[in-house]
Amino acid sequence: MYNGVIGLPVRIRLVDGSREWVIEDASGLEAGEALRRVGLLSEEYIIVRNGEVITPNEKLRDGDEIVLYPVVSGG
Amino acid sequence: MVNCSICGRPAVYVNRISGKAYCKKHFLEYFDKKVRRTIRKYKMFGKKEHIIVAVSGGKDSLSLLHYLHHLAERVPGWKITALLIDEGIKGYREETIKDFKRVAEQLGVEYRIAGFKEYFGHTLDEIVLMGREKKLPYQPCSYCGVFRRYLLNRVARELGGTVLATAHNLDDIVQTYVMNIINNSWDKIIRLGPVSGVSSHPKFIRRVKPFYEILEKETTLYSILNNLYPKFVECPYAPFNIRWTIRRMINELEEKYPGTKYSLLRSLLSIIEYLKKIPELSKGEVKTCMICGEPSAHEICRACIYRIELGILKPPKEVIPILENLGVRIPSGTVDQTE
Numbered sequence: 556m557y558n559g560v561i562g563l564p565v566r567i568r569l570v571d572g573s574r575e576w577v578i579e580d581a582s583g584l585e586a587g588e589a590l591r592r593v594g595l596l597s598e599e600y601i602i603v604r605n606g607e608v609i610t611p612n613e614k615l616r617d618g619d620e621i622v623l624y625p626v627v628s629g630g
Numbered sequence: 631m632v633n634c635s636i637c638g639r640p641a642v643y644v645n646r647i648s649g650k651a652y653c654k655k656h657f658l659e660y661f662d663k664k665v666r667r668t669i670r671k672y673k674m675f676g677k678k679e680h681i682i683v684a685v686s687g688g689k690d691s692l693s694l695l696h697y698l699h700h701l702a703e704r705v706p707g708w709k710i711t712a713l714l715i716d717e718g719i720k721g722y723r724e725e726t727i728k729d730f731k732r733v734a735e736q737l738g739v740e741y742r743i744a745g746f747k748e749y750f751g752h753t754l755d756e757i758v759l760m761g762r763e764k765k766l767p768y769q770p771c772s773y774c775g776v777f778r779r780y781l782l783n784r785v786a787r788e789l790g791g792t793v794l795a796t797a798h799n800l801d802d803i804v805q806t807y808v809m810n811i812i813n814n815s816w817d818k819i820i821r822l823g824p825v826s827g828v829s830s831h832p833k834f835i836r837r838v839k840p841f842y843e844i845l846e847k848e849t850t851l852y853s854i855l856n857n858l859y860p861k862f863v864e865c866p867y868a869p870f871n872i873r874w875t876i877r878r879m880i881n882e883l884e885e886k887y888p889g890t891k892y893s894l895l896r897s898l899l900s901i902i903e904y905l906k907k908i909p910e911l912s913k914g915e916v917k918t919c920m921i922c923g924e925p926s927a928h929e930i931c932r933a934c935i936y937r938i939e940l941g942i943l944k945p946p947k948e949v950i951p952i953l954e955n956l957g958v959r960i961p962s963g964t965v966d967q968t969e
């Protein structure tokens with residue numbers, strides 16, 4: 556099983572590049588939990604890891620690159 | 631790893647009410663079933679329709695266009711035309727038009743872009759400046775909303791449309807519902823149903839909301855999976871208003887208590903039925919604007935009133951008393967003296 560690159564932090568950014576977060580010790584944390592740590596609601600984002608959409612219950616791995624697509628923008 | 635409840639592949643979505651997880655393929659199937667059920671339940675379309683899809687260029691309306699285009703391929707009596715209203719907002723509209731054209735051309739769907747400039751002689755940017763010069767008490771979004779609604783109906787009709795589909799989703803609807811409760815606007819709540827304008831006026835195109843029961847999270851995921859998610863450009867006039875706070879609160883509630891949004895929607899549907907029984911709220915018969923001939927709540931429509939107040943439309947002499955009655959500010963020198 557792939558466990559990510561040991562020791563590397565998880566990077567999270569908004570799809571338009573306007574904001575970015577780095578989370579240390581995120582391995583094993585659920586994606587939704589990681590969002591909550593940086594003050595975001597998983598209800599308000601679609602989470603994409605390395606090009607694949609994942610659910611908020613998915614566990615993060617060291618070195619994951621997460622891109623968030625906001626759900627809340629105009630019609 | 632979260633796996634699809636149906637096939638076991640990696641999940642892209644979990645329906646938190648049923649607890650079911652879906653992979654990409656099964657999410658798209660779930661989405662399709664849900665929208666088709668909504669369309670059937672509220673009798674949105676008949677066997678023969680020319681559906682005009684109102685597209686803003688945002689993810690929800692691009693998703694609606696994509697969805698209805700593919701659905702129409704399976705229904706022989708349906709024709710789809712996309713309609714985008716170009717308000718004329720510099721630095722914003724050009725970008726969204728690009729995304730719109732890309733999607734419309736990829737799908738091979740006919741489209742029409744109708745501009746404020748084309749129909750009213752001025753862009754929204756110009757209208758906002760004129761309004762400020764004349765010290766009119768309106769926000770940019772008031773002009774925009776009124777002129778957009780006016781053009782959607784008028785151009786949909788000109789295109790030969792039988793029904794106008796808009797991309798309002800469950801989240802939009804329940805946010806508006808809560809805002810209107812706070813504002814005590816029951817006359818607006820009664821109009822928040824999934825279908826409006828049934829047999830109310832010969833010039834009024836029936837309006838339907840196929841995403842009425844679809845979460846914004848679901849329309850967003852649909853747009854991403856179908857490569858429709860547009861580059862986000864914020865409208866420079868977008869107000870920071872109470873809607874943002876209400877949205878956040880409802881989303882917090884939904885995270886803690888999955889199903890809150892559906893409960894709010896059921897509450898709205900019930901209250902609409904109760905409100906329909908109140909004569910003062912339901913009698914509002916649709917009139918015909920004496921100036922432009924479009925359907926209107928009053929003798930003169932809101933779009934004509936704004937144009938008169940902005941000084942870009944000369945009111946005919948005979949309607950002056952009506953305008954004065956409605957409290958319209960008529961700029962001096964714009965009254966049409968010709969008989």
Ligand SMILES: [Zn+2]
Nearest residue numbers: 634637653656
């Ligand atoms: Zn599956």
Ligand SMILES: [Zn+2]
Nearest residue numbers: 919922931934
């Ligand atoms: Zn009018």
